[in-house]
Amino acid sequence: MVSPTPSDDNSPTSQDAPRPAIELITLGDELLLGLTANGHLTFIGQEISKRGGRLLRNVTIGDEATAIAAQFAESWARATVVITTGGLGPTCDDRTREEVAKVLGQELVFDDTIAEDMRERFRAFGRPMTDNNLKQAYRFADGEVLRNANGTAPGLWYERDGKVLVMLPGPPNELQPMLVEQVLPRLAAMGVLAEGESYVQLRTAGVGESALESMLQPIFDAHAGELEVAFCAHQGQVDCRLSPARADVSRARLEEVAQQCAAELGADFMGFGHDSLAKICADLLREQEAMLAVAETATGGMLASSFTDLSGATKFFAGGSVCYSNESKMQLLDVPEEILMQHGAVSAENAIAMAAGAAEKLGAAYGLAITGFAGPCGGNNENPVGTMFVALYTQEGVWSKRIRYPGPRQAVKLRAVNFALDWLRRELVKARDNQSPGLPSLGLHDR
Amino acid sequence: MVSPTPSDDNSPTSQDAPRPAIELITLGDELLLGLTANGHLTFIGQEISKRGGRLLRNVTIGDEATAIAAQFAESWARATVVITTGGLGPTCDDRTREEVAKVLGQELVFDDTIAEDMRERFRAFGRPMTDNNLKQAYRFADGEVLRNANGTAPGLWYERDGKVLVMLPGPPNELQPMLVEQVLPRLAAMGVLAEGESYVQLRTAGVGESALESMLQPIFDAHAGELEVAFCAHQGQVDCRLSPARADVSRARLEEVAQQCAAELGADFMGFGHDSLAKICADLLREQEAMLAVAETATGGMLASSFTDLSGATKFFAGGSVCYSNESKMQLLDVPEEILMQHGAVSAENAIAMAAGAAEKLGAAYGLAITGFAGPCGGNNENPVGTMFVALYTQEGVWSKRIRYPGPRQAVKLRAVNFALDWLRRELVKARDNQSPGLPSLGLHDR
Known part of the structure; x- marks a missing residue:
């Protein structure tokens, strides 16, 4: 479905530097029982690839404590960035925080800022806060908090030896803004991801993948060594992504080539970006x-x-x-x-x-x-x-x-x-x- | 979201015998890039849990050969049943069959039945069959073939030392009937899964989870030690699943209790089974x-x-x-x-x-x-x-x-x-x- 077409196989590419390995652990019995679709993989995979990164692996496991600990230890040993979703809530089957802390050898400390955020939230909704909620006010001793504007459980951030652990709450309307507004900019600042979109995407409709490739090949040939090109077809639409093949290819240069492609495609060109x-x-x-x-x-x-x-x-x-x-x-x-x-x-x-x-x-x-x-x-x-x-x-x-x-x-x-x-x-x-x-x-x- | 409520914690349960560990490996760059939702996890997880089994883990990796081999080796060492999806097609990025064969130490042999099925299919559609399709006609030397009525790539079945490997094609309209009609009955015949649904599900609407539990508790109490009860809530609906807590609790007995529950619930009871x-x-x-x-x-x-x-x-x-x-x-x-x-x-x-x-x-x-x-x-x-x-x-x-x-x-x-x-x-x-x-x-x- 995704067919990368390097415009010049012998050119040095930005791929020469190994990309940081990013792993996603999605937690929840409901995923393995097929009661809920794993939308976190789709969303997080998309957002990371937009910024030039790549999920290397996604592991889904249930809410069982020893399985969580074992899987986290394995991923943490292997990857540069580990992202977990779910298991941060107030109920007794939300054990992720404790299990991960044990593997990291980190103490969990009570954080007043989180507790105050939660109290504020309950006040705003006019509801009393039960004590089990305070379980969510703990963070790793050497870690940070990702504040949650749309729910009670905050996210957690922890760095050690150049590795990063990001723990996100399960509800999509809490996770998604937290990822986009807090996590991606931090990962960009560390150099793990690009600041913005790392490619220019042209969307086309009504033309097949191979016809599209033939139409654009002369342009790609004229920029041999500068571009990586990937096509992705979906039900009557084909997207074409242009990324820099070398570090010295600027965003402006990519956009210039993309404009040439758009002009060549005429009415088959839908637009740049991700609009439907x-x-x-x-x-x-x-x-x-x-x-x-x-x-x-x-x-x-x-x-x-x-x-x-x-x-x-x-x-x-x-x-x-x-x-x-x-x-x-x-x-x-x-x-x-x-x-x-x-x-x-x-x-x-x-x-x-x-x-x-x-x-x-x-x-x-x-x-x-x-x-x-x-x-x-x-x-x-x-x-x-x-x-x-x-x-x-x-x-x-x-x-x-x-x-x-x-x-x-x-x-x-x-x-x-x-x-x-x-x-x-x-x-x-x-x-x-x-x-x-x-x-x-x-x-x-x-x- | 899923809250099991054992009706009697001290009773012996069917859980005493460890359930066979089932792992699912879903292959495809498009999953990790977030271009396609992982519907295979949802479907396979659901079908396995209906028959009393449980997916222990789902790992999603890309189409890269060494990653496939490493992940398969890990899962095969750990699990009793390994199911893979995708990577069986005719193109050059469909490498799963070869990588898995290497790990198993199995030769791939050309299978005339598969080749004939494919030729027949192309004839029926009036299209010529290109040679790269014959790549799909290979099976493991000691393995079997799962015929594909809806596409060219057959599924593969391999057993060794009480372990099973099932390899399924990626398109949902090929995978789903193959799983339901061929794979689940074989796993049931081996005793890995139940023959039919292992629980009775009552669907309810318009009543909350805790209210539902209160209404039904007297019935559960009257059958203490016989039942395992699990609730699952989704947007205005709550499902209640009754499974046997002991091997001697028959399906008829479960259905009898379920009828009592349905009568108690009155108009809040939607129906048995899975209908929307x-x-x-x-x-x-x-x-x-x-x-x-x-x-x-x-x-x-x-x-x-x-x-x-x-x-x-x-x-x-x-x-x-x-x-x-x-x-x-x-x-x-x-x-x-x-x-x-x-x-x-x-x-x-x-x-x-x-x-x-x-x-x-x-x-x-x-x-x-x-x-x-x-x-x-x-x-x-x-x-x-x-x-x-x-x-x-x-x-x-x-x-x-x-x-x-x-x-x-x-x-x-x-x-x-x-x-x-x-x-x-x-x-x-x-x-x-x-x-x-x-x-x-x-x-x-x-x-």
């Missing part, structure tokens, strides 16, 4: 003060969710309909019964009627519709499982496209949604450029 | 041949998705509306403008108008609506962030309830959806029991 297709469409809609309405059958709310998951969606998203029955298509979107009788619900005609109906009913400038067979059931000879019709309504007219993806239901749905979003994006870019020709806004420095 | 709230509602709707329509604002499609993610949703789900703008509430659901002007979009009045509008427009017997402030923005003094109004329309009338949850946006949304689904479930159960009084159908033996 929906976010990019949302920004373009806001810029044009235009509203969007959507309608969908087989994707069952996924198209609407991709917009409503963004905050402030009321500014550009009028609404959506999930139309399973023919009745709902007629009632919610004014799809004429004749279209459904003559062409069926999975047809270009119905997709067009849905997109136009959604936009016109809600007074939106753009309407986007998806209808099809996501599988595993449904489908017919003409339109087998995996066939989707996507329609886009704009002020210039309304069109439909037929697509077909093999694969499991969830992948088919996601592909169809990404295809629809990318089509909308291309139309929005055209509309913008028609309004202000000669002003290509690639956005790298706008962020 | 949406699935239970769907089954009740199908049973009554009734259709459902939904309407939502802040949950942005999550309510609709919980039904459309179920296969065959057209049978009971008429459709849904995601109404962000006031325009959309008026146009899609006939919400009167006066209600929006006088009471606002986040109000009991609007929720009621949305639920009734959705049901009446689509000719559905039931209408379910959610409107509110999921946060982090929005909210006012009267209805702060986290306030949601849920409304339910039935043939008997339409009502609204106000709920408020603190917490991050995603949790607030999920809570509100679960609250709405649980309310619908309770009404559907009432409607069913009114139709056939004296026939409580608890469903344990119906599944």
Whole structure:
């Protein structure tokens, strides 16, 4: 899935200096029992790689004390940075702090600052603080505290012999800001990670990985020895990351090459950074003060969710309909019964009627519709499982496209949604450029 | 999150015999880079714990050959069963098979059955098979093959000295059926896992964990020494698992106690097993041949998705509306403008108008609506962030309830959806029991 393509294999690279080994220990019976997904790995892995680091290993173990001690001792002996998540709370199965202290040979000392933070927090919520909470007010004697603005258990920081231990609380809304605001800057200050993003990412849509590589290869060849290039494909989108291959390649230089790539890619280029297709469409809609309405059958709310998951969606998203029955298509979107009788619900005609109906009913400038067979059931000879019709309504007219993806239901749905979003994006870019020709806004420095 | 409550601490338990240690090694740079969530841990952890086993550890490492060899050697020395995922494909970064063979001291031999399976698969898809695919046709000399009905790379099985190695392909739609249909039955035949589910799970909704425990404690006390009880809470739902505490406690006995618990819980009891709230509602709707329509604002499609993610949703789900703008509430659901002007979009009045509008427009017997402030923005003094109004329309009338949850946006949304689904479930159960009084159908033996 990730294919690094060094532009010149013989060039000296920044990889010559070994990267500090970073290990992540995620604690919790609920992870091993499959009751909760290991979102910490995804988040922490992403944030570290953005800053030029790399998780070497993630070990998940349960809440059992001796297992925690044994695993921590092993990771601490091997890695330069050890990050743990979970097990810092007030209940009796939160034993991580004690076990780790034993391995480090560190005393746990009561910290008044933490205790005061906790009391303050309980006061603010108007609740009495029970004594077991004070268990969270202990830190390592030679360690520091990472304050927690969103919960009671603080994080812990400990350094020895050039090694770092970071202990983070389990709830994602506590862990994530603590990592980004406190831990990453400290690791950057120590030289373990880069200060900011260590690569420039170009996002593309609607073009395959190998076609993309062919388009960009002449640019990479012209900068042989300067760049490392990696591609990552996901359901209709491909990201391309440019990193410096040598320490003397500046950020400005990377951005210059990235701009050349973006210009070469034209409409296939989505943007720099990490914004989703929906976010990019949302920004373009806001810029044009235009509203969007959507309608969908087989994707069952996924198209609407991709917009409503963004905050402030009321500014550009009028609404959506999930139309399973023919009745709902007629009632919610004014799809004429004749279209459904003559062409069926999975047809270009119905997709067009849905997109136009959604936009016109809600007074939106753009309407986007998806209808099809996501599988595993449904489908017919003409339109087998995996066939989707996507329609886009704009002020210039309304069109439909037929697509077909093999694969499991969830992948088919996601592909169809990404295809629809990318089509909308291309139309929005055209509309913008028609309004202000000669002003290509690639956005790298706008962020 | 998981709190085991032994009903009698001094009783001998089935835990006296040590459980076979099972370790999972998940391979892939994309996991450590945070590009893909580690869904294999969730799925495999769940399936193993259902059958009375327990994952002791999950290690995620990248695609680098020496790291794979070192990690496998470590896990193989320590565990009774080692399961690996990924790295079995045809490309050059799929090195797992070779590295593991070296550690085991096993030759890799070409297997004609696998090669023929692959050729057949390519023929069926009308594509030529490139030679690099034949790399996947190798198995361990003393090992076996797990055939793959959904992809080219077969799984591998190897036993030695009472230890088992299971190697599974990475794509979830290949791995999951292979695990359930081939691996779990083999492990059960060896006595590593139970033949079927080793516990009886009661799902409950709308009651907290400690209240639930108090309600059931008299039943547990009456069966002291027979049962192990564990609770697991998730966003408005609590599961209670009963397992045998002694080898002589039969499955029938467990089910008998579970029936007692279900009867004691009354309407708070959702069902036995693993069905979601949406699935239970769907089954009740199908049973009554009734259709459902939904309407939502802040949950942005999550309510609709919980039904459309179920296969065959057209049978009971008429459709849904995601109404962000006031325009959309008026146009899609006939919400009167006066209600929006006088009471606002986040109000009991609007929720009621949305639920009734959705049901009446689509000719559905039931209408379910959610409107509110999921946060982090929005909210006012009267209805702060986290306030949601849920409304339910039935043939008997339409009502609204106000709920408020603190917490991050995603949790607030999920809570509100679960609250709405649980309310619908309770009404559907009432409607069913009114139709056939004296026939409580608890469903344990119906599944």
